[in-house]
Amino acid sequence: NAGVTQTPKFQVLKTGQSMTLQCAQDMNHEYMSWYRQDPGMGLRLIHYSVGAGITDQGEVPNGYNVSRSTTEDFPLRLLSAAPSQTSVYFCASSRQGGSTEAFFGQGTRLTVV
Amino acid sequence: GNSVTQMEGPVTLSEEAFLTINCTYTATGYPSLFWYVQYPGEGLQLLLKATKADDKGSNKGFEATYRKETTSFHLEKGSVQVSDSAVYFCALLPNDYKLSFGAGTTVTVRA
Numbered sequence: 009n010a011g012v013t014q015t016p017k018f019q020v021l022k023t024g025q026s027m028t029l030q031c032a033q034d035m036n037h038e039y040m041s042w043y044r045q046d047p048g049m050g051l052r053l054i055h056y057s058v059g060a061g062i063t064d065q066g067e068v069p070n071g072y073n074v075s076r077s078t079t080e081d082f083p084l085r086l087l088s089a090a091p092s093q094t095s096v097y098f099c100a101s102s103r104q105g106g107s108t109e110a111f112f113g114q115g116t117r118l119t120v121v
Numbered sequence: 122g123n124s125v126t127q128m129e130g131p132v133t134l135s136e137e138a139f140l141t142i143n144c145t146y147t148a149t150g151y152p153s154l155f156w157y158v159q160y161p162g163e164g165l166q167l168l169l170k171a172t173k174a175d176d177k178g179s180n181k182g183f184e185a186t187y188r189k190e191t192t193s194f195h196l197e198k199g200s201v202q203v204s205d206s207a208v209y210f211c212a213l214l215p216n217d218y219k220l221s222f223g224a225g226t227t228v229t230v231r232a
Contacts, residue, residue, distance in 0.1 A: 012164075039218060050125075050210060050222040051165075058218070066219065098164055100220075109155075110220055112164035 010034050014099050014113035021089040021120045029084040029116050031099030037111070038104035040082040041066070042074065044095040045115070051098065057082055058104060089120045123148045127211045127223030134201055134230050142196040142226045144185075144211035152213040154178075154187050154194040159208040159225075168196075168209070201230045 015030045033040065041056035053066030057076040071093060073085040082101075086093060096117050102110040128143040146154065153172045157165040169178030174189035183198045194211060211223040 041220070043222075048224055050224040053219055053221075056219065100165075104218070108214075109167045109170065110165075112157075112166065114162075114164045 012099055012101050012111050012113040014097075014116050016116060017114065018117050019119070021086070021118065023089060023091060023120060025089050027086050027089065029086075029097055029099075029118075031082045031084065031113060032080050033082075033099075033101040033111070034080065035101060035111065036079060037101035038079070039108075040076065040099065040101045041110075042072070042082070042084045043098045043100065044068065044093075045098060046095050054084065054097075086118075091120045094118060094120045123152070123213060123215045123219075123221045125211050125213055125221055125223040127209075128226055129224065131227040131229060134228070136203060136230055136232055137200045138230075140196070140198045140201045140205070140228065142209055142211075142228070144194045144196065144223060146192050146194065146211075146213050148192075148213055148215050150216050152215040154185070155212040155214065155220075156183070156185055156194070156196050157210045157212055157222075159210065161207070165210060201228075203230050203232050206230045 012033045038059045042054040043051040052068045055074040057063045096115050099113045100110040102108045124147045155170045156168040158168045159165045169180040171178040171187035177186045185196045208225045210225045
């Protein structure tokens with residue numbers, strides 16, 4: 009059982025480049041989300057999705073796009089990378105509703121130079 | 122809005138010492154509360170949870186009680202081990218299902 013799989017694990021981008029962080033889950037979870045982790049700030053919600061075809065913004069959505077064409081996949085796109093987007097990115101999934109546990113991927117460490 | 126405030130670290134302890142990490146929250150309604158743990162180089166994993174007032178979550182010797190009157194969910198362990206060295210996050214899940222995290226507390230346990 010793979011759980012939540014993120015790729016790549018590490019990435020270095022130049023300012024202005026674009027890229028897509030991949031996230032896939034095999035637990036048939038309705039709810040998926042992307043967070044960024046920065047020192048002293050915990051995890052902040054970027055975008056989330058409550059099901060295929062439905063996405064919404066979280067706390068820090070600027071500079072990022074998402075789509076949810078299938079239940080399994082929830083890619084995060086950086087449109088034009090900036091040094092402020094240097095961070096560790098986590099994808100998470102959970103069942104919708106109730107006090108459900110969120111399952112996290114292992115993270116992508118992104119550096120923008 | 123919803124928010125979580127947790128004790129700042131880092132915290133350094135000797136093996137077998139008592140650990141407490143304070144967590145307080147602000148939320149409307151009746152959120153569920155969680156503690157997640159992040160070991161070096163890994164993602165977060167659920168440590169314990171509580172879904173209503175006075176519930177006690179427990180796992181791996183860790184405990185936390187959902188105190189609505191003080192809006193708190195403090196994490197405790199009576200005797201820590203080196204393997205407990207990690208970053209601990211308090212989190213709340215409100216009615217809109219957007220999980221909110223505290224800043225994280227880094228715990229280092231020395232042999």
